[in-house]
Amino acid sequence: MNIINKIAGKTLYGIARLISIVLDTIIALVETMVMIISSIARGFVVLIGMGGCLFLLLFAGPLGVALLLNPTVLLTIAFFIIAPILGTKFISYLKYIRYVTTEYLFDRASYLIDGKSYQFETFDEYKKKYKRMQDEKRRKRQEENRARQERKWEERFRQWNTHQNSQRSNWGYGSEQAYVNPTNEFKTKYEKSCNLLEVGYSEDQYQIKLAYRKKAKRYHPDINKSPDATEKFQQVNEAYEFLSDGNIERYKSIV
Structure with a gap:
């Protein structure tokens, strides 16, 4: 046997x-x-x-x-x-x-x-494991994107502050490189992201995450079969990735 x-x-x-x-x-x-x-x-x-x-x-x-x-x-x-x-x-x-x-x-x-x-005992359990693995990959990729977004804006504000300090210490001398104050662009992007997730501008990370999960579930292409579901789902993800802890604190310090 x-x-x-x-x-x-x-x-x-x-x-x-x-x-x-x-x-x-x-x-x-x-x-x-x-x-x-x-x-x-x-x-x-x-x-x-x-x-x-x-x-x-x-x-x-x-x-x-x-x-x-x-x-x-x-x-x-x-x-x-x-x-x-x-x-x-x-x-x-x-x-x-x-x-x-x-x-x-x-x-x-x-x-x-x-x-x-x-x-696993059943074939369906292998399917569930694969979906869990994919969800975990998406979560890690999302966290990497959030950290990247935060670093991007940190660098832009750092460059602007360095430029401003340089202008003050070298008054009267022109700068070879033009820098644009990123504050207005940051505020606009932050508020648009909050509007997309339907949360207030002063909400904390917990409330933002709850709103994101609700929106992501609504527009997930596996659930929502409307033609624009994938695009909406991508927009919701991008909004959540932008609304990191660092960017939330930065917005609060600006307004």
Whole structure:
């Protein structure tokens, strides 16, 4: 019986490895295709930017109208816009399938070969673990972005203060580099972020986090299927990332 279990376990392990290799290959191919399509699309946008007036005149005339109404042209434009978006979602889905399926099969193979207990009893629990892992990755990335936002504004205010001190100590001499007071821009961004999360300007981090979770849940693309849900979700994340402890204290010191 043990020999049969070991053979079955090794067979299962081989199947899991094969699935992993196949899916890794598909993921790599799709990632390469998305990268190439995105690069071509960006290059075309840069080309339009470089010859903006020429392209504007071209598309404003009869030839431009005829080109824009051509089904082939329309399909090509739609392809370069939609393909990177769908491709990215497809890659995420393939990674999800690869992890859940192979982890499940590897666990069963280990049980048959070595008698090790399963990590989880049901397939759904592996799905939940993957989602928890992704949530943790998003949380860490979000915390890194919050710290980066805080450092960015700290540096801008530091440069401005250094410039002001330099101007006072060298009165009458012009500065080679022009600095702009970031206070108004900071206040505007702070208040817009609070408005987006629907919190008061004097709220603390706890209240901001509660409001963020409520908004993020409302606009999460997995829950909200409206066309602008992804964009709204991104805006909510960016607002929360900006409203760090350091930026909250900075706003309170300014007003």
